[in-house]
Amino acid sequence: MNGAKGVNGVAGAKGAEGVNGAEGAKGVIKLLLAEDQGMMRGALALLLGLEDDFEIVAQLGNGDEIVPRALETRPDVALLDIELPGRSGLDAAAALREALPECQVLILTTFGRPGYLRRAMEAGAAGFLVKDGPVEELAVAIRRVLTGERVIDPGLxxxxxxxxxxxxxQRERDVLSAAVDGATVADIASKVHLSPATVRNYLSSAIGKTQTRNRMEAVRAARQNGWL
Amino acid sequence: MNGAKGVNGVAGAKGAEGVNGAEGAKGVIKLLLAEDQGMMRGALALLLGLEDDFEIVAQLGNGDEIVPRALETRPDVALLDIELPGRSGLDAAAALREALPECQVLILTTFGRPGYLRRAMEAGAAGFLVKDGPVEELAVAIRRVLTGERVIDPGLxxxxxxxxxxxxxQRERDVLSAAVDGATVADIASKVHLSPATVRNYLSSAIGKTQTRNRMEAVRAARQNGWL
DNA sequence: GGATGGCCATGACATTTGTCCCAGGGCCTT
DNA sequence: AAGGCCCTGGGACAAATGTCATGGCCATCC
Known part of the structure; x- marks a missing residue:
């Protein structure tokens, strides 16, 4: 069996996760990493762990754990994905700014939706990165936000x-969200506790505002813009 | 500015990419990596590059480049995402088996759809991994497929x-694919060059086969199973 | 106080969608 | 040769969808 050492090397680095122990160093930047895709999370954690002044104090795949773990581990920067099981990263960002103001939030998402960026800024995020750019951007961005700078893709x-x-x-968003993947008007109505007739009105107005022709196009457009 | 060395360390490792030069070592495993998300691609490339018997001979974000680059760089294992701009990873896998039979294909995807796995096997892939599991799996899987073993998530x-x-x-798939994001019957008809009446027939039968209630549910179900 | 605008609901109407028939042609297997 | 399956179309019909007008209730803003 060739190169087993390498595999162990990789697996061994996972030990960086866990309780934050008695870290004596001064300039260490403590990071929290929330990302649902296991491989991505692991890869980022390992990479960031390679930087000698970074320390991953928590990594998790669930939005609900963000604030509790942050309070427990007191990171300097929180890297949050948006689409997460449980609480959305944007939600968590707002709550985190409240609960731990000294922690900078850096949103890291697959989709560069305009509305996401807007909401991220409103939630008090210090930066917004899309998962397209090169990995090197990430380390740079983390250091930037710690200086108080804001990091945002210019085109975005x-x-x-x-x-x-x-x-x-609000209601239009509710109804539209409930309309994803082909729910019928009756389904939506019962899901949102509204009259079917009312649902149709909201759908109609949402379709009008998004300048589309039917509910699916409206959903698509709204999602595209990060309005859901 | 603290820790700039770390960033450079990350950036510097990128040099592993490029022409395959005159590599004298015997046990080196040459890898091709196709993945559209830049950050994921970069992270994986760096991690795999850390293993001392791995060498990334090509990394790309486009499905069309897979076969040409493979012929050029002659990798031992090709790591392919399925959802890619240009040619699908599954398509490319089949073509690659044809063009370079000594190269093992390892499919690496976000979605563990049953139909994807089936198609991957039919395309001659040697392994199928979802991006959830831990990163360590990846290196293990790469070594396994080189021994001729097949690597597949058991639950999947x-x-x-x-x-x-x-x-x-075939037609049902065509029509259903054209029906995503709210295209109307007329839209689909013109896109697929069919009569509107025919389109409605195909939609109806697809809805029947997927046991759903409308086209959107049918699309969803078909996607879920990897039938598109 | 009045205007505005969101929220909720109805009814009427035209259009679209989904279903069920039908029919012919092509291809493959038995 | 016969049967089966797919591809392609059409017509008719019921149901769902999208639009519009109208109404009342409640906030907020000027």
Whole structure:
């Protein structure tokens, strides 16, 4: 069996996770990493762990654990995915700013939706990265946000401004969200506790505001813009 | 500025990419990595590069480049994502088996859809991993497929068998694929060059076979099973 | 106080969608 | 040759969907 050492090397590095122990160093940057895709999470954790002034104090795949674990481990920077099981990363970001203001939030997402960026900023995030760019960006961004700087993809910022704010009302969002994957009007109505007729009205107005032709196009457009 | 060395360390490792040069070592395993998400691709490349018997001879984010680059760089194992811009990873896998039979294909995907696994096996893939499990799996899997072993998530294999084969005909797949994100019957008809009446017939039969209530549910179900 | 705008609901209406018939042609297997 | 399956179309019909007008209730803002 050739190269088994390498595998162990990889597996061994996982020990960086866990309780934050008695870390005496001064300049160490403590990181929390929330990302649902296991392989991505593991890979990022290992990479960031290679930087000698970074320390991953928590890594998790569930949105609900973010605030508790952050309070427990007191990270300097929280790297949050948006689409997570349980609480959304955007939700958690807002709560985290509240609960632990000294912790900078860096949103790391697959989709550069304008509305996501907008909401991230409103939630008090210090940075917004898409998972496309090179990995090197990540370490750079982490150091930047610690200086108080904001880190945002320039092209995305422009798109967010040009796209304007979310035109949908709360109810329209509710109904549209419930309309994903082909739910019928009756389904939506019972899910949202509204009259079927009302549901159709909201759908109609959402379709109008998104300038689309049917509910599915509306859902798509709304998602595209990060309005859901 | 603290710890800049670390960043450079990360960036520097990228040099592993490129032409395969005059590598004298005997036991080196040459890898091709196709993955569209830049950060994931970079992270995996770096991690795998850390193993001393691995060498990444090509990394790319486009399905169309897979076969050409493989012919150029002659990897021992190709790690392919399924959802890629250009040619699908499954397509490319089949073509690669044809063009470079000595190269083992390892499918690496976000979604553990039963139909994907089935198609991957039919395309001659040697392994099928989902991006959830730990990163360590990856290195292990790579070494396994080189011994001729097949690497498949056991739970997924069971699901693939119980789900049965794809019940949809070619046309039904075409029409259903064209029906994503809310295209109207007329749209689909013109996209597939069929009569609107025919389109509605195919949609109806697809809905029947998937045991759903409308086209969107059918699309969802078909996607879920990897039938598209 | 009045205007505005979101929220909730109805009824009426045209259009779209989904279903069930039907029919012909092509291809493959028995 | 016969049967089966897929591909392609059409017509008719019921149901679902999208639109519009109208109404009342409640907030907030000027």
């Amino acid at each position: 910022a422009a798109a967010a401004l040009s796209a304007g704010p979310n035109p949908l009302t | 294999a069971a699901a693939a068998l119980s789900a049965g084969p794809n019940p949809l005909t």
